[in-house]
Amino acid sequence: MTDIPKRQPSFALGRLGDLWIVLGTDRPLYAGAIAVQALAATFSYVVPLVPQAVIDGVFSAPGTRMGAMSAWIIEKLGGAEAVRADLWKPGVVIAVAAVAAGLLNVLRGWMTARAAQRSVRRLRERVHARLVRLPVPFFDANESGDLLQRATSDVDTVQNVLANQIAEMGRAILLLLIAIPLMFAIDWRMAIASTVLAIPVVAFAGLYFRTVSDRFRTKDEAEGRLTAKAQENIAGIRVVRAFGRQSFERAEFRERNAAHRDADIRLFDGLSQFWALSDVTCLAQILVVLMVGLTLVSGGSLGAGEFFFFLFATNMYIWPIRHLGRMLADLGKAAVAIERLHAIMDPAAEDAGDEVRSEARHEARGEARGEAAGGASRSASDTGPAHAALPAGGIRFEGVRFAYPRGNTVLDGVDLTVGAGETVAIMGPSGCGKSTLAALLLRFHEPTSGRITIGGTDIRSLDRSLLRSRIASVLQPPFLYSRSIRENVAIVRPELPVAAIAEAADSAAIHDSVLRFQRGWETVIGERGITLSGGQRQRLAIARALVRDADILLLDDALSAVDGDTERRILNAMRARRGRVPTIVIAHRLSTLAEADRIVVMEHGRVIDHGTHAELIARDGLYKRLWAIQAELEDEERVAVASDGEAPR
Ligand SMILES: Nc1ncnc2c1ncn2[C@@H]1O[C@H](COP(=O)(O)OP(=O)(O)OP(=O)(O)O)[C@@H](O)[C@H]1O
Ligand SMILES: [Mg+2]
Structure with missing residues (x-):
């Protein structure tokens, strides 16, 4: 993410505040899940408490120490004699408590899964909504594979934390919160012995969480770069093959893959060190309970049942506590994921x-x-x-200068007028800034200085959506959706009857080709359907521009891939529409240029000449030179080019 300032959270938990926002309207469901969790934890402790009371109150030799808690439980169970007579009773209590705890855990899982799915669905929508509203330069500055990684994998990470770790964390904390008072109520010496190592385990987990979240970030970034590479190669597979770039691309992929592996190894090293260390600490904690407990039992100041309870309870709470490290690590991961999502969420939307x-x-x-x-x-x-319409009148570029971010000046003071109803052709060498002019008119970028007006109104005061919806454009290269041909043409006006679509398609000389496809207008193009030729794509894009019937027509290199005959047909159809709206046609071919009312010649980001074809040809300039070369070429082309392959693949 080149342009986006990196956030280095001073403490990663700061980012977790965002999780709270992500939860949104599902907070009550989460709160409910935590309440259910608390109830489940309470039931869990009934399981060791009952055997404790039975061992100390029923089976121990008379005169052995019996704690107040055990005495109370025995009393509730109907007294020592009754329990001895009906031993199945405490058994049933244990079974009921265990089943209740289990069922409540299932309910908790059900609730958190629902809450997580719903809040993540909202998050996904927010990320997508933001992506489609971000300014065009944002997409110039970022690799699409990396953006994709953020919008999918990082959102999944957040979901995982919401669905699993938050509830698990609640469980660990609740087990501990319920255990501590209970333990102190039974025996304070054992309570201290049972929790003495829990503090280092938690502290260690917290410390570890900070280290590991850095490693997670590095790994995620490496993964983003890896995805970006794969995505680029798949999208450009033909170029990769045609230029024999396989080994070069493989080497680059290998390099990124190795970086990813190293980051992953570092992460797993960190994880395994933590697991090993915390395992040892947890086992040591149980050992402490064993040793202190045995000493106290043999000294007669602790009941065997109480000892059993402490052993059981320590075992019950310490492992989730150990898991706290894992949970914190996952939270660290979520914090990183959220931070990465901020790269999409933070930049201001276009407007x-x-x-x-x-x-x-x-x-x-x-x-x-x-x-x-x-x-x-x-x-x-x-x-x-x-x-709902643009101001009536012509288009004026007044002293327009522009440079792409981190790029050289592309437009160096362009003055250009397109009168209302006038068709102006722009020509000039490749890279002289023609498409950039089109991008500025559509407000994909803003001029560095100078201004563009429509009917005298600065386009900066017009809102972008209105402006774009009123300019029918064919951009370079034309983009088509992976949908049916009909939907592609009528994309902005789905209500359009097929007759109107057919008329525009006829003007764009694509109508006959469409009818030759097996499924006609319903033929799906792109990844899920057939592939169109370059010329067919252009013609379809032109048809789409023509059905818009907008206030301005803008064609950027829209006829470059069609043959001479088709070009003439399209130009004829467009001539019939001429004079209706200001039209800008960016083209290289003289046959296209000659159709315009006026031709503007650009070079190095400036307008160097303009006039009608006759005027320009009379002057000794770039236009005349190009015309001489092209006239020759077009003669040859007319002979050589048959019709382009129409058959669908
Ligand atoms: N998104 C971008 N970011 C940075 N530089 C860009 C970007 N788009 C174009 N440029 C640069 O701006 C210059 C003008 O590009 P532009 O696309 O306007 O040329 P053009 O006149 O349309 O050329 P062509 O006839 O080949 O379509 C080029 O040098 C190009 O490298
Ligand atoms: Mg261009």
């Missing part, structure tokens, strides 16, 4: 205010369109709320 306002607008417009269903949507949107 929180924008979205809310524009959603209301979209709804309003949706209604307006609904009334005019099937009719001309343009007039429908015109009858909608006045602010």
Whole structure:
């Protein structure tokens, strides 16, 4: 995560405060689970208490010491004689207590699992909602594999802690909290002997928790980098193969994998040291109870039953306490996971205010369109709320400068006007900043200086969603969803009748290709369906832009992959629409450029020339030079290029 400032929590528990927020409305369910847990812990202690009383009160030689607790229990069971006569009675009490504790534990598990699932579902939604609202530069600065890792694996870590560890921790603490007063009530010397090593175990666990959470963080980051690499290779498998990069990619993967392994080993070393040490301490604790207990029993100041109770009870609480280290380690892991989620949750969304306002607008417009269903949507949107359209008029770039974060200046003072209804073509060498202009118009980035206006209004004062929804764009490269062709075209206007989709598809010269697919409009494209050719993808993206019928049309290199014939068909169809809205066509081909009212020539982030095709060709400049070269090439192409392969794969 390059751009995001790293948070180094002074003490990782600070981040755990966020767990409280994650619990949200499920807090009562958690509280209920903890109450159930307390009840289960109480029942657990009935199990050793009853045998203690029976041993000391019924079976010991007369005159042996019997504690007050044992005496009370024997009395409740009906006196020593009655218990001796009906020994099954204490047996039943033990059985009932054990079953009750077990059932309550099951109930606790049921409650925490539900609460955890629900709060994690909310967390997932919050993370996703944030991801789709983060500004574009955020995605430039982060690897998508790493983001994916955060949004899935880190959320799972939080879920694991919520579902298991919090309740387990409650159990350990409650067992101890109930055990301590009980032990002191029975025998203070034994109580001290039984808990003396618990303090170092807890302290050690706390200390360990701090060390291990650093190791968890390192491991998680290594895992993120590993996922990112695999994701990149899968997405770019064709390039990897075509350029014979397999061994290079494998070496890089191996390197990241080794880093992950080292981080994992360090983590497990830490874990096993802790387990070994805490095991020894726990066993030592039991040994202390054994030795002190035996001494006291043989001295006659401790009942054999009481000794049994302390041995049993120590065994019962010390192991969960030992587990506290593990739980704390998992909490450390969750703290790291939450910290990693902060990288997604903390950066400001593109514009929180924008979205809310524009959603209301979209709804309003949706209604307006609904009334005019099937009719001309343009007039429908015109009858909608006045602010549901962009200010009427042309587009102006005024002294626009821009540099990508940590990059050189890409646009170096661009002045450019596209009149209302005018079609302007932008051309220029690769990398001169054409797509960047498009990105600025869509407010994916903000100019460093200068401004962009539409109908005289600075686009910074327009909300982003409105702006984007009113600009029909084909971006470079076109992105298609893994859905049906119909859904891809009508993505922003699902209510559109197939006839309107077909019309746009016809204008984009993709209609015939679609009909040739077995499932026609319902053909699913992408990972779950067929693969489209580059040209087909572009044409589909153009059809999608055309059905939007927006206030501005923006085509970035949208015709680069279609053959000359198809290009002419598309340009013819677009000519019919010309003059309606300001249109920016970024292109390299002269045949496309020649269709424009005006051509703007860019170089090194500046507009170096502009005029009609005839004007430019009359001047001795970049345009004329490129035209001379391309005219030759296009002649050759016309001869060489047949139609592109239409058959679905
Ligand atoms: N997201 C980004 N982060 C950093 N630099 C970028 C980013 N996108 C583009 N650039 C850089 O900005 C410059 C202009 O890129 P741009 O995509 O605008 O070129 P272009 O004129 O559209 O080129 P082409 O004709 O090849 O599409 C290039 O040098 C490129 O390296
Ligand atoms: Mg470009």
